[in-house]
Every structure is written in structure tokens, then in C-alpha cells.
Amino acid sequence: MGGTAAALCIAAPASAQFYFKGPDISGPRITGEEPGILAQALPGATQPELRAAMVWNLRAALNVAALQCQFAPTLLTLPNYNTILKDHAAELNSSYATLTKYFMRSNKTAKAGQMALDQYGTKVYSSFSAVHAQLTFCAAADDVSNQAVFTPRGQFGELAALRLREIRNSLIRWGEQQFPSMYYAHVPGLAVMPIFGNEKCWRKDVYSPQRCLPKR
Numbered sequence: 001m002g003g004t005a006a007a008l009c010i011a012a013p014a015s016a017q018f019y020f021k022g023p024d025i026s027g028p029r030i031t032g033e034e035p036g037i038l039a040q041a042l043p044g045a046t047q048p049e050l051r052a053a054m055v056w057n058l059r060a061a062l063n064v065a066a067l068q069c070q071f072a073p074t075l076l077t078l079p080n081y082n083t084i085l086k087d088h089a090a091e092l093n094s095s096y097a098t099l100t101k102y103f104m105r106s107n108k109t110a111k112a113g114q115m116a117l118d119q120y121g122t123k124v125y126s127s128f129s130a131v132h133a134q135l136t137f138c139a140a141a142d143d144v145s146n147q148a149v150f151t152p153r154g155q156f157g158e159l160a161a162l163r164l165r166e167i168r169n170s171l172i173r174w175g176e177q178q179f180p181s182m183y184y185a186h187v188p189g190l191a192v193m194p195i196f197g198n199e200k201c202w203r204k205d206v207y208s209p210q211r212c213l214p215k216r
Contacts (some may be wrong), residue, residue, distance in 0.1 A: 005062075023136070025166050026169075029040055029165075030165050032054050032161075037059060037165055039120075039128075039135075040053065041105075042102060048098055052096070052099050052102075053095075054160035054161055055095040055156055056092075057160065060125045062084060062144065062145050062148070064130070066082075066136065067138070068130060068138065069134075069142065071134075076142060083149050087149070087153060088156045090154075091153065091157065092156070100117055103116045133172060136170045136172070139170070144163045
């Protein structure tokens with residue numbers, strides 16, 4: 001009985017741990033050349049350099065998740081990330097070295113190359129900001145980090161190729177899927193801004209956006 005219960009707990013999806021059902025955001029394996037998946041295109045990059053970029057993008061995503069997803073203690077993004085740093089240290093270090101060589105090769109001077117590398121690192125991390133899609137991002141990052149913990153050493157790059165598209169898709173504001181009526185529908189490219197100047201939106205000095213939403 002105890003073993004069965006434990007197995008069910010392990011098999012349960014991460015979304016159930018904080019009462020959120022996300023959409024299906026899975027996607028096909030990437031090569032690193034697809035637009036919009038990596039934080040920045042790397043013109044003239046070789047396949048090993050693209051693999052290194054995928055590794056570094058996934059590492060950054062899981063690092064951001066380790067910081068942003070602590071609102072849900074049952075998610076393991078922080079302990080998983082610390083484990084990943086230890087278990088996959090060799091591949092992470094070699095990927096960074098490969099990226100360094102790319103930027104040094106792609107710029108006229110070592111100083112320019114280092115500056116480009118630093119800017120790249122900043123852009124990669126900032127690209128995983130999940131202000132408007134935190135639940136979906138954290139659920140996806142938790143699932144991927146769990147898989148990363150059990151990924152054989154030397155295969156983190158393959159995991160990135162398989163799951164990085166899903167991480168990127170999780171940054172879209174999708175909302176709850178089990179009870180969609182509780183959330184606004186996701187309309188790509190459309191944002192509903194607060195109408196603070198409309199008196200109909202206020203009740204007893206409390207702003208209530210439901211009172212002034214456009215009729216559908």
C-alpha cells in the first residue's frame with residue numbers, strides 16, 4: 001500500500017501540486033536554428049555551438065525557475081537546479097567555453113567578444129521572465145528539471161533539444177485549463193489595459209475591473 005501510494009505521488013503531474021492545469025505546450029525537437037526559441041540568433045554558429053547555446057538557454061531557464069517558483073514549495077525547481085549544477089557541471093562548463101569561443105571568433109577583438117558574451121548572457125536570462133505566465137512556466141520548468149536530474153551525464157544538450165521549445169511556449173499567457181471560465185481567454189497579441197479613469201470600474205474606492213470589461 002505504501003509503495004503504491006508513493007508511486008502515485010511520483011507519477012502525479014507537477015501542475016497538480018499547486019492546483020493548476022496548464023495547456024499542452026509540448027513541441028518537436030529543435031536544432032537551435034529555429035527562430036524565437038533561443039534568446040538570440042547566433043549567425044554562422046556550428047552545430048556544437050548551437051548545442052552549447054541550447055544548453056545555456058535551458059540552464060538559464062531552470063535558474064530563473066529556481067528563483068521565481070519558490071512561491072510553491074512543493075515544486076522542486078530550486079533543489080533540482082542545485083542537483084543539475086553538480087551532476088551536469090562538466091557539460092555546462094564545456095558549453096560555456098564553446099560559447100566563449102564563438103563570441104571571440106565572431107568579434108574583432110577579445111574585449112568586444114567578451115562584451116558580446118556578457119550581453120548574450122543577460123539577454124538569455126531576461127528572456128525567461130515569466131511575469132504574466134508564472135504558473136505555466138513553473139509547471140513546465142519543474143517537469144523539465146525533474147527529467148534533468150535523471151538525465152545521464154553528457155546528455156543535457158539532448159534534453160535541451162527536446163524540451164526547450166516547451167519551456168519557451170510556457171512563457172505565453174495561457175491561463176487555467178481545467179476551469180477556463182475563471183480566467184480571461186488568451187488572445188495572442190491582445191492586452192486588456194486597466195481603465196482607471198472610468199468611474200464604472202470603481203466601487204467604494206476599490207478598483208474592480210470586472211465592472212468595466214467590454215461586453216462580448
